[in-house]
Amino acid sequence: xxxxxxxxxxxxxxxxxxxxxxxxxxxxxxxxxxxxxxxxxxxxxxxxxxxxxxxxxxxxxxxxxxxxxxxxxxxxxxxxxxxxxxxxxxxxxxxxxxxxxxxxxxxxxxxxxxxxxxxxxxxxxxxxxxxxxxxxxxxxxxxxxxxxxxxxxxxxxxxxxxxxxxxxxxxxxxxxxxxxxxxxxxxxxxxxxxxxxxxxxxxxxxxxxxxx
Amino acid sequence: xxxxxxxxxxxxxxxxxxxxxxxxxxxxxxxxxxxxxxxxxxxxxxxxxxxxxxxxxxxxxxxxxxxxxxxxxxxxxxxxxxxxxxxxxxxxxxxxxxxxxxxxxxxxxxxxxxxxxxxxxxxxxxxxxxxxxxxxxxxxxxxxxxxxxxxxxxxxxxxxxxxxxxxxxxxxxxxxxxxxxxxxxxxxxxxxxxxxxxxxxxxxxxxxxxxx
DNA sequence: GTCATAATATAACCAATGGTTAGTCGACGT
DNA sequence: ACGTCGACTAACCATTGGTTATATTATGAC
Numbered sequence: 001x002x003x004x005x006x007x008x009x010x011x012x013x014x015x016x017x018x019x020x021x022x023x024x025x026x027x028x029x030x031x032x033x034x035x036x037x038x039x040x041x042x043x044x045x046x047x048x049x050x051x052x053x054x055x056x057x058x059x060x061x062x063x064x065x066x067x068x069x070x071x072x073x074x075x076x077x078x079x080x081x082x083x084x085x086x087x088x089x090x091x092x093x094x095x096x097x098x099x100x101x102x103x104x105x106x107x108x109x110x111x112x113x114x115x116x117x118x119x120x121x122x123x124x125x126x127x128x129x130x131x132x133x134x135x136x137x138x139x140x141x142x143x144x145x146x147x148x149x150x151x152x153x154x155x156x157x158x159x160x161x162x163x164x165x166x167x168x169x170x171x172x173x174x175x176x177x178x179x180x181x182x183x184x185x186x187x188x189x190x191x192x193x194x195x196x197x198x199x200x201x202x203x204x205x206x207x208x209x210x211x212x
Numbered sequence: 213x214x215x216x217x218x219x220x221x222x223x224x225x226x227x228x229x230x231x232x233x234x235x236x237x238x239x240x241x242x243x244x245x246x247x248x249x250x251x252x253x254x255x256x257x258x259x260x261x262x263x264x265x266x267x268x269x270x271x272x273x274x275x276x277x278x279x280x281x282x283x284x285x286x287x288x289x290x291x292x293x294x295x296x297x298x299x300x301x302x303x304x305x306x307x308x309x310x311x312x313x314x315x316x317x318x319x320x321x322x323x324x325x326x327x328x329x330x331x332x333x334x335x336x337x338x339x340x341x342x343x344x345x346x347x348x349x350x351x352x353x354x355x356x357x358x359x360x361x362x363x364x365x366x367x368x369x370x371x372x373x374x375x376x377x378x379x380x381x382x383x384x385x386x387x388x389x390x391x392x393x394x395x396x397x398x399x400x401x402x403x404x405x406x407x408x409x410x411x412x413x414x415x416x417x418x419x420x421x422x423x424x
Numbered sequence: 425g426t427c428a429t430a431a432t433a434t435a436a437c438c439a440a441t442g443g444t445t446a447g448t449c450g451a452c453g454t
Numbered sequence: 455a456c457g458t459c460g461a462c463t464a465a466c467c468a469t470t471g472g473t474t475a476t477a478t479t480a481t482g483a484c
Binding site: 112113158159161162164165166167168169170172173176188190191194195197198199200201202203205206 | 324325370371373374376377378379380381382384385388400402403406407409410411412413414415417418
Protein backbone atom coordinates (compact mmCIF):
# COMPACT_ATOMS: atom_id res chain seq x y z
CA UNK A 1 0.00 0.00 0.00
CA UNK A 2 2.08 2.88 -1.23
CA UNK A 3 -0.37 5.53 -0.07
CA UNK A 4 0.92 8.73 -1.55
CA UNK A 5 -1.28 11.73 -1.12
CA UNK A 6 -2.83 11.48 -4.57
CA UNK A 7 -3.44 7.79 -4.24
CA UNK A 8 -5.31 8.55 -1.06
CA UNK A 9 -7.37 11.13 -2.81
CA UNK A 10 -8.16 8.78 -5.65
CA UNK A 11 -9.16 6.09 -3.23
CA UNK A 12 -11.43 8.49 -1.48
CA UNK A 13 -13.29 9.70 -4.56
CA UNK A 14 -13.66 6.14 -5.71
CA UNK A 15 -15.17 5.24 -2.38
CA UNK A 16 -17.43 8.27 -2.55
CA UNK A 17 -18.64 7.23 -5.98
CA UNK A 18 -19.28 3.67 -4.89
CA UNK A 19 -21.09 4.87 -1.81
CA UNK A 20 -23.27 7.29 -3.69
CA UNK A 21 -24.09 4.81 -6.42
CA UNK A 22 -24.79 2.08 -3.91
CA UNK A 23 -27.34 4.16 -2.05
CA UNK A 24 -29.01 5.53 -5.13
CA UNK A 25 -29.16 2.23 -6.99
CA UNK A 26 -30.47 0.33 -4.01
CA UNK A 27 -33.13 2.90 -3.38
CA UNK A 28 -34.31 3.73 -6.85
CA UNK A 29 -32.97 1.05 -9.15
CA UNK A 30 -30.51 1.12 -12.01
CA UNK A 31 -32.34 2.90 -14.80
CA UNK A 32 -33.79 5.84 -12.93
CA UNK A 33 -30.46 6.92 -11.47
CA UNK A 34 -28.26 9.10 -13.67
CA UNK A 35 -24.50 9.34 -13.71
CA UNK A 36 -24.73 13.04 -12.97
CA UNK A 37 -26.83 12.36 -9.91
CA UNK A 38 -24.30 9.88 -8.62
CA UNK A 39 -21.55 12.41 -9.29
CA UNK A 40 -23.39 15.14 -7.44
CA UNK A 41 -23.87 12.97 -4.37
CA UNK A 42 -20.27 11.78 -4.59
CA UNK A 43 -19.09 15.36 -4.95
CA UNK A 44 -17.32 15.09 -8.27
CA UNK A 45 -17.94 15.57 -11.97
CA UNK A 46 -19.80 12.83 -13.75
CA UNK A 47 -16.84 12.33 -16.03
CA UNK A 48 -14.70 11.38 -13.08
CA UNK A 49 -16.78 8.27 -12.65
CA UNK A 50 -15.58 7.08 -16.03
CA UNK A 51 -12.01 7.17 -14.74
CA UNK A 52 -12.77 4.38 -12.34
CA UNK A 53 -15.55 2.50 -14.10
CA UNK A 54 -15.87 1.66 -17.74
CA UNK A 55 -19.54 2.59 -17.87
CA UNK A 56 -22.71 2.59 -15.83
CA UNK A 57 -23.07 -1.15 -16.14
CA UNK A 58 -19.56 -1.80 -14.88
CA UNK A 59 -20.36 0.36 -11.87
CA UNK A 60 -23.41 -1.77 -11.24
CA UNK A 61 -21.42 -4.96 -11.45
CA UNK A 62 -18.69 -3.70 -9.17
CA UNK A 63 -21.32 -2.69 -6.66
CA UNK A 64 -23.18 -5.96 -6.90
CA UNK A 65 -20.31 -8.35 -6.38
CA UNK A 66 -19.90 -7.94 -2.63
CA UNK A 67 -23.58 -8.17 -1.70
CA UNK A 68 -24.02 -11.10 -4.02
CA UNK A 69 -21.08 -12.92 -2.49
CA UNK A 70 -22.47 -12.32 0.96
CA UNK A 71 -25.82 -13.62 -0.16
CA UNK A 72 -24.13 -16.61 -1.72
CA UNK A 73 -22.35 -17.47 1.52
CA UNK A 74 -25.52 -17.07 3.51
CA UNK A 75 -27.47 -19.26 1.12
CA UNK A 76 -24.79 -21.93 1.08
CA UNK A 77 -24.84 -22.04 4.86
CA UNK A 78 -28.57 -22.54 4.88
CA UNK A 79 -28.39 -25.19 2.22
CA UNK A 80 -25.83 -27.10 4.25
CA UNK A 81 -27.70 -26.86 7.53
CA UNK A 82 -28.81 -30.39 8.27
CA UNK A 83 -30.85 -29.24 11.26
CA UNK A 84 -33.60 -28.19 8.87
CA UNK A 85 -35.78 -30.31 6.67
CA UNK A 86 -35.33 -29.83 2.91
CA UNK A 87 -38.60 -28.02 2.83
CA UNK A 88 -37.60 -25.64 5.60
CA UNK A 89 -34.37 -24.99 3.78
CA UNK A 90 -36.11 -24.15 0.54
CA UNK A 91 -38.56 -21.84 2.22
CA UNK A 92 -35.83 -20.13 4.16
CA UNK A 93 -33.66 -19.74 1.08
CA UNK A 94 -36.50 -18.33 -0.96
CA UNK A 95 -37.28 -15.89 1.78
CA UNK A 96 -33.69 -14.72 2.08
CA UNK A 97 -33.44 -14.36 -1.66
CA UNK A 98 -36.64 -12.37 -1.91
CA UNK A 99 -35.78 -10.06 0.93
CA UNK A 100 -32.37 -9.46 -0.52
CA UNK A 101 -33.73 -8.54 -3.94
CA UNK A 102 -36.50 -6.38 -2.55
CA UNK A 103 -34.14 -4.46 -0.31
CA UNK A 104 -31.87 -3.63 -3.22
CA UNK A 105 -33.82 -2.56 -6.26
CA UNK A 106 -30.77 -2.79 -8.44
CA UNK A 107 -30.84 -6.56 -8.00
CA UNK A 108 -33.78 -6.86 -10.30
CA UNK A 109 -31.57 -5.58 -13.08
CA UNK A 110 -28.72 -7.85 -12.08
CA UNK A 111 -30.79 -10.99 -11.91
CA UNK A 112 -33.52 -10.60 -14.43
CA UNK A 113 -32.73 -7.99 -17.03
CA UNK A 114 -30.33 -10.29 -18.77
CA UNK A 115 -29.65 -7.76 -21.45
CA UNK A 116 -27.55 -6.00 -18.84
CA UNK A 117 -25.17 -8.92 -18.75
CA UNK A 118 -25.23 -10.31 -22.21
CA UNK A 119 -23.17 -13.26 -23.25
CA UNK A 120 -21.43 -11.55 -26.14
CA UNK A 121 -19.27 -9.21 -24.06
CA UNK A 122 -15.80 -10.14 -22.92
CA UNK A 123 -14.85 -10.37 -19.25
CA UNK A 124 -16.20 -7.90 -16.75
CA UNK A 125 -19.68 -9.28 -17.19
CA UNK A 126 -18.65 -12.87 -16.77
CA UNK A 127 -17.82 -12.79 -13.11
CA UNK A 128 -21.18 -11.50 -12.02
CA UNK A 129 -22.93 -13.74 -14.50
CA UNK A 130 -21.16 -16.69 -12.92
CA UNK A 131 -22.16 -15.64 -9.43
CA UNK A 132 -25.71 -15.11 -10.55
CA UNK A 133 -25.84 -18.58 -12.02
CA UNK A 134 -24.36 -20.05 -8.87
CA UNK A 135 -27.11 -18.45 -6.83
CA UNK A 136 -29.77 -19.84 -9.11
CA UNK A 137 -27.95 -23.14 -8.79
CA UNK A 138 -28.31 -23.08 -5.03
CA UNK A 139 -32.01 -22.42 -5.32
CA UNK A 140 -32.26 -25.26 -7.78
CA UNK A 141 -30.52 -27.59 -5.36
CA UNK A 142 -32.93 -26.59 -2.64
CA UNK A 143 -35.82 -27.32 -4.94
CA UNK A 144 -34.34 -30.65 -5.95
CA UNK A 145 -34.14 -31.65 -2.30
CA UNK A 146 -37.87 -31.17 -1.94
CA UNK A 147 -39.04 -33.05 -4.98
CA UNK A 148 -39.52 -36.80 -5.22
CA UNK A 149 -36.55 -38.70 -6.62
CA UNK A 150 -36.91 -40.25 -10.03
CA UNK A 151 -37.96 -37.16 -11.94
CA UNK A 152 -36.19 -36.92 -15.25
CA UNK A 153 -34.10 -33.86 -15.99
CA UNK A 154 -36.69 -32.18 -18.16
CA UNK A 155 -39.37 -32.48 -15.51
CA UNK A 156 -37.09 -31.14 -12.83
CA UNK A 157 -36.01 -28.24 -15.01
CA UNK A 158 -39.63 -27.36 -15.61
CA UNK A 159 -40.34 -27.24 -11.88
CA UNK A 160 -37.27 -25.13 -11.25
CA UNK A 161 -38.34 -22.72 -13.97
CA UNK A 162 -41.77 -22.38 -12.48
CA UNK A 163 -40.21 -21.57 -9.15
CA UNK A 164 -38.04 -18.92 -10.75
CA UNK A 165 -40.97 -17.43 -12.60
CA UNK A 166 -42.75 -16.80 -9.34
CA UNK A 167 -39.68 -15.30 -7.71
CA UNK A 168 -39.17 -13.00 -10.67
CA UNK A 169 -42.82 -12.05 -10.62
CA UNK A 170 -42.69 -11.03 -6.99
CA UNK A 171 -39.45 -9.13 -7.34
CA UNK A 172 -40.55 -7.45 -10.55
CA UNK A 173 -43.83 -6.37 -9.04
CA UNK A 174 -42.38 -4.70 -6.00
CA UNK A 175 -39.22 -3.38 -7.60
CA UNK A 176 -41.33 -1.22 -9.81
CA UNK A 177 -43.71 -0.23 -7.06
CA UNK A 178 -43.13 2.97 -5.16
CA UNK A 179 -43.95 1.41 -1.83
CA UNK A 180 -40.90 1.27 0.44
CA UNK A 181 -39.68 -2.26 0.76
CA UNK A 182 -40.12 -2.37 4.52
CA UNK A 183 -43.82 -1.84 4.12
CA UNK A 184 -44.01 -4.37 1.30
CA UNK A 185 -42.37 -6.96 3.48
CA UNK A 186 -44.57 -6.14 6.41
CA UNK A 187 -47.69 -6.40 4.31
CA UNK A 188 -46.78 -9.36 2.15
CA UNK A 189 -44.30 -11.63 3.83
CA UNK A 190 -47.10 -14.09 4.67
CA UNK A 191 -48.16 -14.07 1.03
CA UNK A 192 -44.61 -14.71 -0.13
CA UNK A 193 -44.28 -17.57 2.31
CA UNK A 194 -47.58 -18.94 1.15
CA UNK A 195 -46.41 -18.69 -2.44
CA UNK A 196 -43.46 -20.90 -1.69
CA UNK A 197 -45.71 -23.40 0.05
CA UNK A 198 -48.13 -23.39 -2.82
CA UNK A 199 -45.40 -24.01 -5.33
CA UNK A 200 -43.91 -26.79 -3.31
CA UNK A 201 -47.21 -28.50 -2.68
CA UNK A 202 -48.17 -28.06 -6.32
CA UNK A 203 -44.93 -29.52 -7.60
CA UNK A 204 -45.28 -32.57 -5.40
CA UNK A 205 -48.91 -33.04 -6.24
CA UNK A 206 -48.41 -32.83 -10.00
CA UNK A 207 -45.28 -34.95 -9.81
CA UNK A 208 -47.38 -37.73 -8.29
CA UNK A 209 -49.78 -37.87 -11.19
CA UNK A 210 -47.12 -37.54 -13.88
CA UNK A 211 -45.21 -40.77 -13.60
CA UNK A 212 -43.26 -40.94 -10.31
CA UNK B 213 -67.59 11.03 -42.94
CA UNK B 214 -66.91 14.35 -44.58
CA UNK B 215 -63.85 13.09 -46.40
CA UNK B 216 -62.28 16.14 -47.90
CA UNK B 217 -58.90 15.65 -49.45
CA UNK B 218 -56.98 16.82 -46.41
CA UNK B 219 -59.01 14.75 -44.04
CA UNK B 220 -58.16 11.75 -46.13
CA UNK B 221 -54.50 12.58 -46.00
CA UNK B 222 -54.61 13.09 -42.27
CA UNK B 223 -56.38 9.80 -41.81
CA UNK B 224 -53.76 8.08 -43.87
CA UNK B 225 -50.75 9.40 -42.00
CA UNK B 226 -52.46 8.60 -38.74
CA UNK B 227 -53.01 5.06 -39.91
CA UNK B 228 -49.41 4.84 -41.05
CA UNK B 229 -48.22 5.97 -37.65
CA UNK B 230 -50.45 3.52 -35.82
CA UNK B 231 -49.36 0.73 -38.10
CA UNK B 232 -45.69 1.46 -37.72
CA UNK B 233 -45.92 1.86 -33.96
CA UNK B 234 -47.98 -1.28 -33.64
CA UNK B 235 -45.43 -3.40 -35.43
CA UNK B 236 -42.44 -1.91 -33.69
CA UNK B 237 -43.93 -1.98 -30.21
CA UNK B 238 -45.18 -5.52 -30.56
CA UNK B 239 -41.86 -6.71 -31.82
CA UNK B 240 -39.41 -4.85 -29.62
CA UNK B 241 -41.41 -3.42 -26.73
CA UNK B 242 -42.19 0.08 -25.65
CA UNK B 243 -38.91 1.42 -24.33
CA UNK B 244 -36.56 0.34 -27.07
CA UNK B 245 -38.59 1.91 -29.85
CA UNK B 246 -38.03 5.61 -30.51
CA UNK B 247 -40.46 8.12 -31.88
CA UNK B 248 -38.08 8.87 -34.74
CA UNK B 249 -38.01 5.20 -35.65
CA UNK B 250 -41.76 5.06 -35.75
CA UNK B 251 -41.80 8.19 -37.87
CA UNK B 252 -39.29 6.78 -40.29
CA UNK B 253 -41.32 3.61 -40.79
CA UNK B 254 -44.53 5.63 -41.05
CA UNK B 255 -42.90 7.93 -43.59
CA UNK B 256 -43.30 11.21 -41.75
CA UNK B 257 -41.42 13.47 -39.38
CA UNK B 258 -41.39 12.47 -35.74
CA UNK B 259 -43.07 15.73 -34.86
CA UNK B 260 -46.06 14.78 -36.93
CA UNK B 261 -46.79 12.01 -34.47
CA UNK B 262 -47.41 14.63 -31.82
CA UNK B 263 -50.19 16.10 -33.94
CA UNK B 264 -52.23 12.98 -33.45
CA UNK B 265 -51.01 11.66 -30.11
CA UNK B 266 -50.23 13.59 -26.96
CA UNK B 267 -47.08 11.65 -26.26
CA UNK B 268 -45.48 8.26 -26.57
CA UNK B 269 -47.57 6.84 -23.78
CA UNK B 270 -50.81 8.02 -25.35
CA UNK B 271 -49.76 6.27 -28.54
CA UNK B 272 -49.22 3.10 -26.57
CA UNK B 273 -52.62 3.34 -24.95
CA UNK B 274 -54.38 4.04 -28.21
CA UNK B 275 -52.68 1.02 -29.72
CA UNK B 276 -53.44 -1.20 -26.81
CA UNK B 277 -57.15 -0.57 -26.46
CA UNK B 278 -58.33 -2.63 -29.41
CA UNK B 279 -56.23 -5.74 -28.72
CA UNK B 280 -57.11 -5.57 -25.06
CA UNK B 281 -60.79 -5.35 -25.84
CA UNK B 282 -60.52 -8.32 -28.15
CA UNK B 283 -58.71 -10.24 -25.46
CA UNK B 284 -61.33 -9.23 -22.96
CA UNK B 285 -64.12 -10.53 -25.15
CA UNK B 286 -62.28 -13.77 -25.77
CA UNK B 287 -61.62 -14.27 -22.08
CA UNK B 288 -65.18 -13.49 -21.14
CA UNK B 289 -66.41 -16.06 -23.60
CA UNK B 290 -64.16 -18.68 -22.12
CA UNK B 291 -65.18 -17.79 -18.61
CA UNK B 292 -68.82 -18.20 -19.53
CA UNK B 293 -68.39 -21.50 -21.34
CA UNK B 294 -70.17 -24.01 -19.16
CA UNK B 295 -68.94 -26.90 -21.30
CA UNK B 296 -65.62 -26.70 -19.52
CA UNK B 297 -64.79 -27.45 -15.93
CA UNK B 298 -63.63 -24.49 -13.82
CA UNK B 299 -60.13 -25.89 -13.94
CA UNK B 300 -60.16 -26.18 -17.71
CA UNK B 301 -61.40 -22.63 -17.92
CA UNK B 302 -58.62 -21.30 -15.72
CA UNK B 303 -55.96 -23.14 -17.62
CA UNK B 304 -57.34 -22.03 -20.93
CA UNK B 305 -57.64 -18.43 -19.78
CA UNK B 306 -54.11 -18.39 -18.44
CA UNK B 307 -52.85 -19.80 -21.67
CA UNK B 308 -54.65 -17.24 -23.76
CA UNK B 309 -53.44 -14.45 -21.54
CA UNK B 310 -49.83 -15.63 -21.67
CA UNK B 311 -49.81 -16.10 -25.41
CA UNK B 312 -51.32 -12.69 -25.89
CA UNK B 313 -48.73 -10.97 -23.75
CA UNK B 314 -45.82 -12.88 -25.23
CA UNK B 315 -46.91 -12.12 -28.77
CA UNK B 316 -47.04 -8.39 -28.05
CA UNK B 317 -44.06 -7.26 -26.06
CA UNK B 318 -45.65 -3.92 -25.42
CA UNK B 319 -48.19 -5.64 -23.19
CA UNK B 320 -45.63 -6.15 -20.51
CA UNK B 321 -45.46 -2.39 -20.16
CA UNK B 322 -49.22 -2.05 -20.25
CA UNK B 323 -49.87 -4.68 -17.64
CA UNK B 324 -46.95 -4.64 -15.31
CA UNK B 325 -45.00 -1.43 -15.55
CA UNK B 326 -47.62 0.45 -13.63
CA UNK B 327 -45.59 3.63 -13.67
CA UNK B 328 -46.73 3.88 -17.28
CA UNK B 329 -50.29 4.32 -16.13
CA UNK B 330 -50.06 6.05 -12.82
CA UNK B 331 -53.07 7.00 -10.82
CA UNK B 332 -52.24 10.68 -10.52
CA UNK B 333 -52.84 11.57 -14.16
CA UNK B 334 -56.20 12.75 -15.44
CA UNK B 335 -58.15 10.85 -18.06
CA UNK B 336 -56.42 9.21 -20.97
CA UNK B 337 -54.82 6.67 -18.70
CA UNK B 338 -58.00 5.74 -16.94
CA UNK B 339 -59.64 3.87 -19.74
CA UNK B 340 -56.84 1.44 -20.26
CA UNK B 341 -56.31 1.12 -16.54
CA UNK B 342 -59.94 0.11 -16.22
CA UNK B 343 -59.66 -2.46 -18.98
CA UNK B 344 -56.51 -3.83 -17.44
CA UNK B 345 -58.22 -4.23 -14.10
CA UNK B 346 -61.17 -5.91 -15.75
CA UNK B 347 -58.87 -8.45 -17.31
CA UNK B 348 -57.23 -9.17 -14.00
CA UNK B 349 -60.71 -9.44 -12.60
CA UNK B 350 -61.61 -12.14 -15.09
CA UNK B 351 -58.53 -14.12 -14.17
CA UNK B 352 -59.45 -13.71 -10.53
CA UNK B 353 -62.91 -15.04 -11.19
CA UNK B 354 -61.44 -18.02 -12.94
CA UNK B 355 -59.20 -18.67 -9.98
CA UNK B 356 -62.07 -18.29 -7.56
CA UNK B 357 -64.01 -20.94 -9.44
CA UNK B 358 -61.21 -23.43 -8.84
CA UNK B 359 -60.71 -22.86 -5.15
CA UNK B 360 -62.74 -24.43 -2.36
CA UNK B 361 -65.58 -22.29 -1.08
CA UNK B 362 -65.26 -20.85 2.39
CA UNK B 363 -61.94 -19.13 1.97
CA UNK B 364 -61.98 -15.69 3.51
CA UNK B 365 -61.19 -12.69 1.32
CA UNK B 366 -57.62 -12.31 2.51
CA UNK B 367 -56.81 -15.91 1.73
CA UNK B 368 -58.34 -15.70 -1.69
CA UNK B 369 -56.51 -12.47 -2.45
CA UNK B 370 -53.25 -14.11 -1.48
CA UNK B 371 -53.86 -16.98 -3.89
CA UNK B 372 -54.80 -14.62 -6.67
CA UNK B 373 -51.64 -12.60 -6.07
CA UNK B 374 -49.52 -15.71 -6.23
CA UNK B 375 -51.10 -16.59 -9.53
CA UNK B 376 -50.38 -13.13 -10.89
CA UNK B 377 -46.80 -13.26 -9.69
CA UNK B 378 -46.19 -16.33 -11.76
CA UNK B 379 -47.84 -14.86 -14.81
CA UNK B 380 -45.78 -11.70 -14.49
CA UNK B 381 -42.64 -13.75 -13.99
CA UNK B 382 -43.21 -15.69 -17.18
CA UNK B 383 -44.08 -12.65 -19.21
CA UNK B 384 -41.22 -10.60 -17.78
CA UNK B 385 -38.73 -13.35 -18.51
CA UNK B 386 -39.59 -13.77 -22.13
CA UNK B 387 -40.39 -10.17 -22.89
CA UNK B 388 -36.78 -9.17 -22.29
CA UNK B 389 -35.44 -12.27 -23.99
CA UNK B 390 -34.33 -11.95 -27.58
CA UNK B 391 -35.82 -15.27 -28.56
CA UNK B 392 -38.72 -14.83 -30.96
CA UNK B 393 -41.97 -15.58 -29.23
CA UNK B 394 -42.92 -18.39 -31.58
CA UNK B 395 -39.88 -20.33 -30.48
CA UNK B 396 -40.52 -19.55 -26.85
CA UNK B 397 -44.03 -20.90 -27.15
CA UNK B 398 -42.89 -23.96 -29.00
CA UNK B 399 -40.25 -24.69 -26.39
CA UNK B 400 -42.13 -23.77 -23.25
CA UNK B 401 -45.86 -24.13 -23.69
CA UNK B 402 -45.78 -27.41 -21.76
CA UNK B 403 -43.90 -25.70 -18.95
CA UNK B 404 -46.41 -22.86 -18.86
CA UNK B 405 -49.26 -25.33 -18.73
CA UNK B 406 -47.51 -27.22 -15.99
CA UNK B 407 -47.03 -23.99 -14.07
CA UNK B 408 -50.75 -23.42 -14.05
CA UNK B 409 -51.37 -26.96 -12.88
CA UNK B 410 -48.77 -26.63 -10.16
CA UNK B 411 -50.29 -23.42 -8.91
CA UNK B 412 -53.76 -24.82 -8.90
CA UNK B 413 -52.79 -28.03 -7.18
CA UNK B 414 -50.70 -26.09 -4.67
CA UNK B 415 -53.47 -23.67 -3.86
CA UNK B 416 -55.92 -26.48 -3.24
CA UNK B 417 -53.46 -28.47 -1.22
CA UNK B 418 -52.49 -25.58 1.04
CA UNK B 419 -56.10 -24.47 1.35
CA UNK B 420 -56.93 -27.88 2.80
CA UNK B 421 -54.46 -27.58 5.63
CA UNK B 422 -55.27 -23.94 6.39
CA UNK B 423 -58.79 -24.01 7.74
CA UNK B 424 -61.45 -25.19 5.29
C1' DG C 425 -58.94 33.32 -60.90
C1' DT C 426 -57.35 35.41 -56.40
C1' DC C 427 -56.70 35.74 -51.89
C1' DA C 428 -57.48 34.79 -46.85
C1' DT C 429 -57.93 31.01 -43.82
C1' DA C 430 -57.32 26.81 -41.80
C1' DA C 431 -55.42 22.19 -41.78
C1' DT C 432 -51.17 19.46 -42.39
C1' DA C 433 -46.54 18.77 -41.93
C1' DT C 434 -41.85 19.84 -40.67
C1' DA C 435 -37.25 22.10 -39.53
C1' DA C 436 -35.11 24.05 -35.72
C1' DC C 437 -34.94 23.86 -31.23
C1' DC C 438 -34.89 22.35 -25.98
C1' DA C 439 -33.34 19.75 -21.87
C1' DA C 440 -31.72 15.41 -20.23
C1' DT C 441 -29.30 11.18 -20.95
C1' DG C 442 -24.80 8.11 -21.31
C1' DG C 443 -20.36 8.66 -22.92
C1' DT C 444 -15.68 10.87 -25.00
C1' DT C 445 -11.92 14.19 -25.67
C1' DA C 446 -8.85 17.70 -24.87
C1' DG C 447 -6.93 20.06 -21.52
C1' DT C 448 -6.27 22.04 -16.51
C1' DC C 449 -4.10 21.69 -12.06
C1' DG C 450 -1.55 19.98 -8.34
C1' DA C 451 1.61 16.61 -6.48
C1' DC C 452 5.95 13.95 -7.01
C1' DG C 453 10.72 12.51 -8.29
C1' DT C 454 14.92 14.38 -9.97
C1' DA D 455 13.42 24.55 -9.96
C1' DC D 456 11.28 21.80 -13.27
C1' DG D 457 9.27 18.45 -16.09
C1' DT D 458 6.38 14.37 -15.73
C1' DC D 459 2.47 12.06 -14.29
C1' DG D 460 -1.87 11.27 -12.00
C1' DA D 461 -6.51 13.22 -10.67
C1' DC D 462 -9.89 15.77 -12.31
C1' DT D 463 -13.12 18.38 -15.26
C1' DA D 464 -15.15 21.61 -18.88
C1' DA D 465 -16.71 21.29 -23.32
C1' DC D 466 -18.38 18.42 -26.33
C1' DC D 467 -21.12 14.48 -28.91
C1' DA D 468 -25.17 11.73 -30.34
C1' DT D 469 -29.54 10.21 -28.92
C1' DT D 470 -33.78 10.56 -26.49
C1' DG D 471 -38.82 12.56 -25.76
C1' DG D 472 -41.05 16.72 -26.55
C1' DT D 473 -42.20 21.95 -28.15
C1' DT D 474 -42.48 25.90 -31.21
C1' DA D 475 -42.21 28.70 -35.08
C1' DT D 476 -42.57 28.15 -39.80
C1' DA D 477 -43.54 26.45 -44.33
C1' DT D 478 -46.79 24.10 -47.48
C1' DT D 479 -51.13 22.87 -49.21
C1' DA D 480 -56.05 22.39 -49.65
C1' DT D 481 -60.51 24.88 -49.04
C1' DG D 482 -63.87 28.38 -49.44
C1' DA D 483 -65.43 33.32 -50.30
C1' DC D 484 -65.37 36.87 -53.51
